[in-house]
Every structure is written in C-alpha cells, then in structure tokens.
Amino acid sequence: MELPLFAELLSRHLETIVELSPSQISALHAHFELLWKWNQRMNLTSLRSPAEIITRHYSESIFFGLHLPAAAGGIAILDLGSGAGFPGVPMAVLRPEWHVTLVESHQRKAVFLRESTRGVHNISIVARRAESVEGRFDWLVARAVRLVDVLSQVPRLSSNVGLLIGEGDSAELRSRSAIEWSDPIRVPWGERRVCVYGSVSRGTQQD
Numbered sequence: 001m002e003l004p005l006f007a008e009l010l011s012r013h014l015e016t017i018v019e020l021s022p023s024q025i026s027a028l029h030a031h032f033e034l035l036w037k038w039n040q041r042m043n044l045t046s047l048r049s050p051a052e053i054i055t056r057h058y059s060e061s062i063f064f065g066l067h068l069p070a071a072a073g074g075i076a077i078l079d080l081g082s083g084a085g086f087p088g089v090p091m092a093v094l095r096p097e098w099h100v101t102l103v104e105s106h107q108r109k110a111v112f113l114r115e116s117t118r119g120v121h122n123i124s125i126v127a128r129r130a131e132s133v134e135g136r137f138d139w140l141v142a143r144a145v146r147l148v149d150v151l152s153q154v155p156r157l158s159s160n161v162g163l164l165i166g167e168g169d170s171a172e173l174r175s176r177s178a179i180e181w182s183d184p185i186r187v188p189w190g191e192r193r194v195c196v197y198g199s200v201s202r203g204t205q206q207d
Contacts, residue, residue, distance in 0.1 A: 001032070001033075001036070001050045003025075003026065003029050006025070006028075006029045006032060006050075006054065007022075007025045007029070009050075009051055009054045010025060010028065010054055010058060010059065011025075013054070013055060013059040013189065014059060014062060014063075017062075017063060017066065017188075018062065018066055018094075020062075020094075024093050024094070027093045027119060027120060028058055028089075028090060028093055030116075030119060031085060031089055031116045031117070031120075032050075032053070032054070032058070034112070034115060034116040035053070035084055035085075035112075035116065036050065036053075038112050038116075039084075042108055042109075042112075044083065044084040044109065044112060045057065045083075045084055055189050056189075056191070057084070057086045057090075058086075058090050059189060060086075060087070060143075060164060060187055060189070060193065061086045061087035061088075061089070061090035061091060061143075061164070062090045062091075062094055063187060063188070063195070064087045064091070064141070064143075064162065064164045064187075064195045065087060065090060065091035065094045065095065066094070067185050067195050067197070068091075068139065068141070068162055068197065069182070069197055070098075070138065070139060073097060074097045074098060074099065075098050075099070075138040075139065076098075076099050076101070076136075076137045076138050076139075077091065077098055077099070077100045077101065077137060077138065077139045077140075077141060078100075078101050078103060078133070078137040078139070078140050078141070078157055078158060079091075079100060079101065079102045079103065079141050079142065080103050080130055080140060080141070080142045080145060080149075080150055080153065081103065081104065081105075081130070081142055081144070081145035081149070081150075082102035082103060082104045082109075082113060083104060083106075083109060083144060084109065084112065084113075084116075085102060085112075085113055085116060085117065086143060086144075087141060087143055087164055088100045088101075088102045088123070088141070089102070089116070089117060089120065089123065091141070092117075092120050092122050092123045093120060096122055097122075098122060099122050099123075099124070100122060100123050100124075101123075101124045101125075101126055101137070102117070102123060102124070102125050102126070103126045103128065103130060103133055104125070104126075104127060105127065105128060105129045105130075107127055110125055110127035113125045130149065130152075130153050130157075131153075133153075133157060135157070136157065136158065137157055137158045138158065138160060139158055139160045139161070139162055140153060140154060140157050140158040140160065140161045140162070141161070141162040141163070141164075142161075142162075142163055142164075143163065143164035143165070147163070147165070147169060147172060147173070150163065151179070154178075154179065154200060155200040159199055159200040160197070160198070160199050160200075161179065161197070161198050161199075162195065162196070162197045162198075163195070163196050163197075164187075164193065164194075164195055165193065165194060165196065166191075166192060166193055166194075167184070167186075167192040167193065167194050168192070170184045170194050170196055173196060173198070178200060178201055179198040179199065179200055179201065180198055180199055180200075180201055181196055181197070181198040182196070182197050182198065184196045
C-alpha cells in the first residue's frame, strides 16, 4: 500500500481524535510496509486486509496511547508480548518523549521488531520472556496477551498497567483486588474492545 492511501485510511479513523504529523504517518507506514512483507512468510498478524490492519493495529494502538493516564514528559513504558509491535510502536511514534521497550520472547518476531523500528529512536527491544525482564517502568502495557501472564508481572515491573482487551475480559479484572481499575474506555471502531488502566493499591506496592 502506497503512503498516500495509508495516510488517508489512518487519518479517516483518527480525524476526530488526533492529527498526526506527516513524519509520524511516514514512520507508521514504514512499519506497516515491513509488517506486510514479513507476514507473507511468518505469522505476525492473522489479518489479511490492509484496511483492517490499519484499524485493529495502528488506530487502536494510537487510541490506547492517547488515553494512557500518564504524566507529562518522558516516561518508560514496557510493552509485554509485543508481537508485531502493538501497541508499543504506534505509542512510541505518537509520543516521542516516551521511551518504549518492546518485550517479545519469540526470536523471529524480535528480529522483525528490530528491523521495523530502526528509525524510531525511542524504542528498545528485549528478546526475553517476561519473567526474566529486569528493571522498573512507569507503565506496563499489553494487548493479545493472556491477562494472567500480564498481571503476574505487576507490581514487579510496574505499579501501573494498561490493557487493550475484549469487552468481556474487562469484568475479570474487577476480581483483582490489588489493582484499582478506572472505567473501561470503549474503542470506537466496533469489535467490542476496550482500553483499561489500573494502578496497584497503595498497600500492595513494592518499594
């Protein structure tokens, strides 16, 4: 897909939400082009329509990043089980002041992430399982990852967690009494998907 059509489709989804700069759209298009090419020989996404990829991966990730209740300025974000780079890559393009670490244990997918983010300077790649990741981050984010796998890393890696999940899965989160969740934010493009953000209760935070 050529850049003008990619820009038109992406802007059509986001026109009432956020206006991306030409350089931001170009960076996302470069990632899309490599995703489309590599997906012919390895399973980076099950979606086969470019328009659907733009909606489900790029638009949803940007929407998710816009609603992250983060303080102004630079923050460190860990995208757990990043896969093809969602939501982390669009978030990093959206907010150049954020530093986003993409964690992906699948080695071939990690190679793709390195190749597809060479021009995005606020991204790091960690090719490990979540349990072996070290450090502390301001936010832990994820999509298309089992909830138990993500929440098991809270609060070890971060006291704040954001998830892009199906609407039905959000009810399960309420049973996690150690995390205080904000109300789900409905993604505006169907599919009954929501953004949810939570913070570890004060009494259970690690020092």
